[in-house]
Amino acid sequence: MIITLLSDFGYQDNYAAVTKGILLQQMPHANIIDLSHDVEPYHLLECSYLLKSGYTNFPDYTVHLSLFNILHENPAKVLLARKNNQFIISADNGLLPLTFDDTLDAIYKYDAFAKNYTEWMQLAARLIKDLEQSQFDLKNLEAYQPATNGAQFSAIESENAIECQVIHIDYYGNVIVNITNDKFEQIRQGRNFQIHIVRDVLNKIGTDYADVTEPGKAVCLFNSAGFLEIAVNQGSASKLLGLKLHKDKMIYYQHIKIEFL
Template identity: 50%
Template sequence: MIITLLSDFGFKDNFLAVAKAILLEQLPDARMIDINHEVEPFHLLQCSYQWVSAYGSFPPRTIHLSLFDIMQQRPATLLVAAVGNQYFISADNGLLPLSFKDQEMQVKTMGHTASSYGEWIAMAAGVIRQLQQSDFDLSGFPDASPKVFPLQLQPVVKEHYVECQVIHIDRYENVVLNITRSEFDLLRKGRKFRISFMRNESVTKISHHYADVAQGEKLCLFNSAGFLEIAINRGNAASLLGFRLHDDTQLIYQHIKIEFL
């Protein structure tokens, strides 16, 4: 049985090791695979992107366990959801409805609450064990609906342009925007486009690979998850082009404008 783990725990403290110890106590044969533990603390949008862009690579009946912002509500509840042939476990913190807003999702609950993150993780281990023993039959769990629904961060669409936000900056400082290939094509309608940056620089075509441009040159491409990405071949796009991760607590938002010509 494969269990993926996703969190904002980081590696500076022992939270992740403790979480794995709790899981292994009940699930000694589990194969645990880390998706990411360096999600920006409490950054729901980035966490959702990490989940959505990763789960499709795993085999059927993989269990995807989010340890992100477990105690967003106190006491914390646990939701388990089936999306296709994949299974997702999360606290009721908005992650499930944000990640799978356009997909059919069967949602259940444990029926209990937890007063600490360790208690919640132990509860999640019990859910996983029950899923395994029941051959992934969710009928034994009470029906549930998420109670936390975050605001959907959507591109701002106008007739001749769209404004996007940064939802992830990876290790190489490639910048991921909140627009997919299908959304881009629908809005573009076959028109030329221009993405403008600082110093009057811009990108006017979609590349297929980073190496499509010379080293140090900027480019745009759709990444493996299908999201539009701004990059510099063997360079640091976020730093050099002045991009930062979207933060909805800031009074002034940073938009990336795509003009259709």
């Protein structure tokens, strides 16, 4: 069985290793893969993006275990969702409805609660083992409607513009915003456009990073996950353009505005 891990633990502490130890106690044969442990602490949008852009690359019957903000409530629930033969386990913290809208095949609640992280992980490990032993038969689980927290993953749309927010900054300082290629073309309808990025205005979308050859120049392109990315030749777009992860009550200039002409 393949199990992926997604968290905001970072690598300074031993939380990720302890998690793997708990899983391996139940399933010594498990193939555990780190999706990421560098989610900005408590940044639900970034966690959602990393899950949304990553889970489709795995074989059927992979279990994706989100360790993000487990103790959002106490006692904490263990939720299981199914999406195209992929299985996602998360706390009831808004991640599932934010990431998948209404497209999940089903959402279930495990029949026990946890008062701390270790208890939650033990329950999650037991659930994963049960799934494997039952060959992913979910009939004994209770259907559940998860909580939402009011966060919005999608960009703000109007007839002639899209206001995008920064949802991820990668290791190289490339900035990913919350608009996909499909949604961009749906709203664009063949029109010209301008992308306003702080002090820069771009009117084209490249196909790769080499579309700009001058160091320090910005380029926009849709990344392999289909989301709009802002990069700078031989530099960090985040640092050079002053872009940070979107947070509530952030001032307006942090938005990336796309105008259709």
